[in-house]
Amino acid sequence: MAYLKLDHVDKTFTRGTATTEVLKDINLSIAKGEYVSIIGHSGCGKSTMLNIVAGLTTATTGGVLLEEREVNSPGPDRAVVFQNHSLLPWLTVYENVRLGVDKVFSKTKTRAERDAWTMHNLNLVQMGHAKDKRPNEISGGMKQRVGIARALAMEPKVLLLDEPFGALDALTRAHLQDSVMALHQKLGNTILMITHDVDEAVLLSDRIVMMTNGPSAHIGEVLEVALPRPRKRLELATNATYVKCRQRVLEFLYERHRFVEAA
The missing domain is CATH 3.40.50.300 (P-loop containing nucleotide triphosphate hydrolases)
Structure with missing residues (x-):
């Protein structure tokens, strides 16, 4: 099948x-x-x-x-990662990923669980250290890592x-x-x-x-x-x-x- x-x-x-x-x-x-x-x-x-x-x-x-x-x-x-990272420039790395997490899991995960899940996915792509940076403060490769973390975080x-x-x-x-x-x-x-x-x-x-x-x-x-x-x-x-x-x-x-x- x-x-x-x-x-x-x-x-x-x-x-x-x-x-x-x-x-x-x-x-x-x-x-x-x-x-x-x-x-x-x-x-x-x-x-x-x-x-x-x-x-x-x-x-x-x-x-x-x-x-x-x-x-x-x-x-x-179905989560998409585009060639252009499409991160929101006014949000931090953490907030960009958290946005999707809140949308998908608002009814099934507590606030603390959503925070932990956001960090888990940032750590999966080695971007936990940059959670408070904005997209214009990180490299192109790092932006794509955040884009992948955001996609993965939606499970x-x-x-x-x-x-x-x-x-x-x-x-x-x-x-x-x-x-x-x-x-x-x-x-x-x-x-x-x-x-x-x-x-x-x-x-x-x-x-x-x-x-x-x-x-x-x-x-x-x-x-x-x-x-x-x-x-x-x-x-x-x-x-x-x-x-x-x-x-x-x-x-x-x-x-x-x-x-x-x-x-």
Whole structure:
């Protein structure tokens, strides 16, 4: 039984008399605790797909099921971490996370429990020490850590990551990737991530969903990443399975790009 299922999802945008079919017949089943990445060239509808799962955009036809229930609006069971951290600049790190905690748990946790839960999630991403700082006082990588803490604090059934490391420098990105891997190992949460970084997709994922180019983008291929966990970045560099997976994704993306140029 699929935990999260995209069932014959199509998405068409209409502007005036022009209509554009962005996604065509998307079918994808994700198991509980699985880490799935979606990769493809710009404009292939990756973020649109994520937004449909998040309930921020509705599918034109088809739909999304989470634990056999239809998703058609945003909800705390699906938390999104965007490339832009989207923290509220007038609130402290603690207050940014506490805001979501109060919204989700106001009826089920006491004030003291909500405080402890907020700090627990900040400590999970090593940001407890910066709880009283405001977003403009911390680095880009730290802001993303707070964004991840805020998402985790809602105890979502699915964590949705929309190129969460795309705006960061290489070293910060590597540290955050390792943090997300460790959190996934510890919490066993279900993660759907958009990325355009091949190495990131292979390092983090159980499966990689490769999208054809738009318009009318669809799933071209799904690659199983048969690497045991926990994964260590430096050891994987020479791992035959890692190299093979990386090569297959690159080949797919290159073939698609060349096809577009030829067209």
